[in-house]
Amino acid sequence: MPGAATGTVVVTDPLNFWGGKRVKPREEKNAEPVFEPSTGKYSPIKPGSLVIQGVIIYSRSMERARVMLEAARIIRERREKIAKLEVINNGKSITEALVDVDIAWQCIEYYAGLAGTLAGQHVQLPGGAFAYTRREALGVCAGIGAWNYPFQIAAWKSAPALACGNAMVFKPSPMTPVTAVILAEIYKEAGVPDGLFCVVQGGAETGSLLCHHPMVAKVSFTGSVPTGKKVMEMSAKGVKQVTLELGGKSPLLIFKDCELENAVKGALMANFLTQGQVCCNGTRVYVQREIMPQFLEEVVKRTKAIPLGDPLLEDTRMGALISKPQLEKVLGYVSQAKKEGARVLCGGEPYVPSDPKLKGGYFMSPCVLDNCRDDMTCVKEEIFGPVMSVLPFDTEEEAIKRANNTTFGLASGVFTRDISRAHRVAENLEAGTCFINNYNISPVEVPFGGYKNSGFGRENGQVTIEYYSQLKTVVVEMGDVESLF
Numbered sequence: 005m006p007g008a009a010t011g012t013v014v015v016t017d018p019l020n021f022w023g024g025k026r027v028k029p030r031e032e033k034n035a036e037p038v039f040e041p042s043t044g045k046y047s048p049i050k051p052g053s054l055v056i057q058g059v060i061i062y063s064r065s066m067e068r069a070r071v072m073l074e075a076a077r078i079i080r081e082r083r084e085k086i087a088k089l090e091v092i093n094n095g096k097s098i099t100e101a102l103v104d105v106d107i108a109w110q111c112i113e114y115y116a117g118l119a120g121t122l123a124g125q126h127v128q129l130p131g132g133a134f135a136y137t138r139r140e141a142l143g144v145c146a147g148i149g150a151w152n153y154p155f156q157i158a159a160w161k162s163a164p165a166l167a168c169g170n171a172m173v174f175k176p177s178p179m180t181p182v183t184a185v186i187l188a189e190i191y192k193e194a195g196v197p198d199g200l201f202c203v204v205q206g207g208a209e210t211g212s213l214l215c216h217h218p219m220v221a222k223v224s225f226t227g228s229v230p231t232g233k234k235v236m237e238m239s240a241k242g243v244k245q246v247t248l249e250l251g252g253k254s255p256l257l258i259f260k261d262c263e264l265e266n267a268v269k270g271a272l273m274a275n276f277l278t279q280g281q282v283c284c285n286g287t288r289v290y291v292q293r294e295i296m297p298q299f300l301e302e303v304v305k306r307t308k309a310i311p312l313g314d315p316l317l318e319d320t321r322m323g324a325l326i327s328k329p330q331l332e333k334v335l336g337y338v339s340q341a342k343k344e345g346a347r348v349l350c351g352g353e354p355y356v357p358s359d360p361k362l363k364g365g366y367f368m369s370p371c372v373l374d375n376c377r378d379d380m381t382c383v384k385e386e387i388f389g390p391v392m393s394v395l396p397f398d399t400e401e402e403a404i405k406r407a408n409n410t411t412f413g414l415a416s417g418v419f420t421r422d423i424s425r426a427h428r429v430a431e432n433l434e435a436g437t438c439f440i441n442n443y444n445i446s447p448v449e450v451p452f453g454g455y456k457n458s459g460f461g462r463e464n465g466q467v468t469i470e471y472y473s474q475l476k477t478v479v480v481e482m483g484d485v486e487s488l489f
């Protein structure tokens with residue numbers, strides 16, 4: 005589906021997916037407008053009410069693997085169509101949306117591969133007795149998603165959930181309700197039994213119903229820290245397992261011995277994907293003082309050259325922010341930074357594309373801030389927009405200390421040619437991921453998740469199986485019972 009944003013996409017099919025088909029909400033209340041970020045046009049979406057009627061455990065692991073592989077194949081086949089819908093609903097560039105869709109099918113393919121490997125352990129005990137463990141499903145898992153990676157988040161949560169034999173009820177963000185339902189349709193088409201993957205639309209009220217529902221065994225959440233805390237609190241009432249993928253203010257350390265061009269490219273990758281609305285972004289860029297002038301010159305040159313505009317055009321690299329309030333919030337951070345003494349080297353302003361269709365869109369020019377200090381608001385808080393703060397440092401020890409001086413701990417990065425330094429820095433940074441000489445790549449084979457207030461539990465990688473299953477220990481006696489009574 006080539007072509008430019010039209011602002012005329014109307015969603016007519018119901019967006020809840022229940023029992024194997026799209027269904028209208030049982031109660032039509034609290035309809036919320038959904039805006040197309042690049043044009044500012046909107047259409048109303050109606051959330052649904054929620055009833056979880058039964059648990060289906062999909063017990064045959066090889067069958068699970070087969071249908072998941074088929075789902076991955078269908079996604080691959082329809083990647084352009086899914087990516088286009090994602091762009092219209094989210095505002096990110098088509099180039100990025102295609103990568104997101106590819107990561108989604110890779111994730112489903114990866115967990116399809118793991119489904120057949122789930123196994124317990126056999127343990128010999130004295131006297132011929134033995135025990136074994138069984139890896140069992142949890143039951144119904146709830147997934148609550150954010151708006152920055154709508155399709156990918158639905159895949160990151162549903163793939164390990166289904167691979168382990170669980171059912172999942174997924175609630176996308178009310179701002180991006182469209183593509184999770186496409187995933188549900190694809191799972192059905194691939195052979196996933198009805199009711200195993202459901203989508204329910206809604207906001208905080210629906211999310212809170214899921215966290216409180218007695219039949220929900222686990223909640224996996226992606227979003228902001230304050231909402232994550234609420235999710236944990238609500239889930240605690242039912243002693244539900246929780247995975248929290250929360251915000252960040254990740255540090256990127258650039259040493260004078262780095263390959264400068266790669267470091268600059270890395271800094272852009274760390275800050276400007278999805279218009280800067282990425283939880284693991286490396287928004288505190290610490291640059292060793294000796295190379296600061298060259299770094300700034302190059303980073304500003306490349307930032308100014310980012311093609312900004314219609315997200316559906318192939319050459320565009322940055323689209324629109326998710327909403328008007330988000331745009332205003334981010335611009336507010338830039339003016340606050342100026343008040344606190346930062347210098348705007350480029351961008352940080354609303355941007356109006358020349359195409360008249362896009363004049364109501366939520367665009368801003370990507371921003372580089374210099375003269376930053378660790379105590380500034382722009383350096384301490386998650387901005388969730390295209391704003392990079394650059395800070396000078398002198399020594400490795402100092403940089404690590406300042407990098408760790410945050411309540412967040414999602415990701416981090418280091419650019420250096422000194423391999424000992426690279427691994428030393430990776431060891432000392434308090435974050436769930438450390439990228440060495442790159443940033444924001446997401447191979448599905450490796451775990452992703454936070455330290456400190458950025459959350460706990462992991463997505464992707466083998467370890468995530470542990471977060472979507474439970475172990476049963478079976479102890480077998482071969483002799484007589486030696487009773488103490």
Ligand SMILES: NC(=O)C1=CN([C@@H]2O[C@H](COP(=O)(O)OP(=O)(O)OC[C@H]3O[C@@H](n4cnc5c(N)ncnc54)[C@H](O)[C@@H]3O)[C@@H](O)[C@H]2O)C=CC1
Pocket residue numbers: 148149150151152175176177178206207208209210211212215226227228229231232234235249250251252282283330386387388
């Ligand atoms: N770090 C990250 O990955 C993300 C960070 N954010 C940050 O959070 C700010 C607010 O964005 P929101 O979309 O409102 O994030 P949010 O964290 O409030 O929403 C995330 C998800 O949680 C749901 N939700 C909201 N309140 C809930 C509740 N009480 N119980 C259960 N579920 C609930 C939402 O409907 C959505 O599906 C953004 O401006 C951004 O700074 C937003 C999205 C992702």
Ligand SMILES: C[N+](C)(C)CCCC(=O)O
Pocket residue numbers: 152153157226277281282283284444445446
């Ligand atoms: C894909 N990646 C690594 C750029 C971001 C994924 C995490 C998120 O949901 O923000």
